[in-house]
Amino acid sequence: MAWIQIRLNSTDKKAEKISDYLQEIGAVSVTFVDSQDTPIFEPLPGETRLWGNTDIIALFDAKTDMKQIVNLLKNEGHFSVDSAYKIEQIEDKDWEREWMDNFHPMQFGKRLWICPSWREIPDKNAVNVLLDPGLAFGTGTHPTTALCLEWLDSLDLAGKTVIDFGCGSGILAIAALKLGAKSAVGIDIDPQAITASRNNAEQNGVSERLRLFLSADTPPELKADIVIANILAGPLKELYPVIDSLVKPQGLLGLSGILESQALSVCDTYSQTFFLDPVTEREEWCRITGKLKL
Ligand SMILES: C[S@@+](CC[C@H](N)C(=O)[O-])C[C@H]1O[C@@H](n2cnc3c(N)ncnc32)[C@H](O)[C@@H]1O
Incomplete structure (x- = not known):
C-alpha cells in the first residue's frame, strides 16, 4: 500500500498546533523530527530556517488531494504562501521505519507506560501497554490521548467495567484493563479501529476481557x-x-478531544446530568471529567 507524505518545517512552539490541525484534516500519523540533529532532513531548496527546529512529517492516504491539504494549511495560517514543503509518495515499509525511529516508551501518570514492541521496557514493574503505531488513532503522542491515559491511571479501576467510546487503536480500553478493570467495551464507527483494537488487545493479553462493537451494533442495554470518550467537541455534544445512557448510576465520565475554547459549551451540555470536576488543560486541549448525579 502506498501513502503520501508531506513534510514541512516549523518553530517548536507552533509544531503541536500544526500537528493537531493535520490530524483534524485527515493525517493518519504525524511525526516530529528535530531538524537540527538529522542531516537527512536538510533545509529544502528555498527554505530559510530562522529558528532551526522541527520538521513535521504527516502521512495521508494515497488518494488524498494534497493540493487541498496545502491550501487548508495556508488558509489556516499554518504556513505562508512561499513556505517550502515537500510532498512524496512512500511505501508502507518506509513509513514504518520512520515511525520506529521516532516512537519511544512514554509514561502517563504514576503507573502506566505505553511502549512500542521493538523498544526495551523501561520499568518492568510498571503497568506496560505494548502498542505499535498503526492506522487507527491512539498512540499516546496526542495530548488528548495523554489526558485520558493520565485520568485512567489516577483511578482505582479494580473490578470496574469501562466503555471506551471512539476506541481508535483501543489504547484507552487496553490501558484500563491493564490497570485492573474487570472488563471493557470498545466502540467505534470505523471498522479499521475495531480491527486495530482487537489486534492490540491480543498483543497485550487482554482480548478475553475486551468486547468490541461498531457503533451501529452496540447492545441497547x-x-x-466508567465511560471515556476522546472524540471531538461537536460529536460529544451530539452524542x-x-x-x-452508557454510564451506570454514580458512574464516572471522562471526555477529551475538546479545545479550550469549546470546553464551556461541552460542560453546559454534560452538567445537566453530571457533577463535573474542574477542567484539565494541555496544549489547547481539555479533559472534562465528572460523576453521574443519579
Ligand atoms: C481521536 S480518536 C481517539 C482514539 C483513542 N480512543 C484515543 O484516545 O487515542 C477518535 C475515535 O473516535 C471515532 N469516532 C468518531 N466519531 C464517532 C462516533 N460517532 N461514534 C463512535 N466512534 C466515533 C473515530 O473513528 C476515532 O477512532
Missing part, C-alpha cells in the same frame, strides 16, 4: 462504571444522550 450497555452500561459501565450526549447516547454517552449519558
Whole structure:
C-alpha cells in the first residue's frame, strides 16, 4: 500500500498546533523530527530556517488531494504562501521505519507506560501497554490521548467495567484493563479501529476481557462504571444522550478531544446530568471529567 507524505518545517512552539490541525484534516500519523540533529532532513531548496527546529512529517492516504491539504494549511495560517514543503509518495515499509525511529516508551501518570514492541521496557514493574503505531488513532503522542491515559491511571479501576467510546487503536480500553478493570467495551464507527483494537488487545493479553462493537451494533442495554470518550467537541455534544445512557448510576465520565475554547459549551451540555470536576488543560486541549448525579 502506498501513502503520501508531506513534510514541512516549523518553530517548536507552533509544531503541536500544526500537528493537531493535520490530524483534524485527515493525517493518519504525524511525526516530529528535530531538524537540527538529522542531516537527512536538510533545509529544502528555498527554505530559510530562522529558528532551526522541527520538521513535521504527516502521512495521508494515497488518494488524498494534497493540493487541498496545502491550501487548508495556508488558509489556516499554518504556513505562508512561499513556505517550502515537500510532498512524496512512500511505501508502507518506509513509513514504518520512520515511525520506529521516532516512537519511544512514554509514561502517563504514576503507573502506566505505553511502549512500542521493538523498544526495551523501561520499568518492568510498571503497568506496560505494548502498542505499535498503526492506522487507527491512539498512540499516546496526542495530548488528548495523554489526558485520558493520565485520568485512567489516577483511578482505582479494580473490578470496574469501562466503555471506551471512539476506541481508535483501543489504547484507552487496553490501558484500563491493564490497570485492573474487570472488563471493557470498545466502540467505534470505523471498522479499521475495531480491527486495530482487537489486534492490540491480543498483543497485550487482554482480548478475553475486551468486547468490541461498531457503533451501529452496540447492545441497547450497555452500561459501565466508567465511560471515556476522546472524540471531538461537536460529536460529544451530539452524542450526549447516547454517552449519558452508557454510564451506570454514580458512574464516572471522562471526555477529551475538546479545545479550550469549546470546553464551556461541552460542560453546559454534560452538567445537566453530571457533577463535573474542574477542567484539565494541555496544549489547547481539555479533559472534562465528572460523576453521574443519579
Ligand atoms: C481521536 S480518536 C481517539 C482514539 C483513542 N480512543 C484515543 O484516545 O487515542 C477518535 C475515535 O473516535 C471515532 N469516532 C468518531 N466519531 C464517532 C462516533 N460517532 N461514534 C463512535 N466512534 C466515533 C473515530 O473513528 C476515532 O477512532
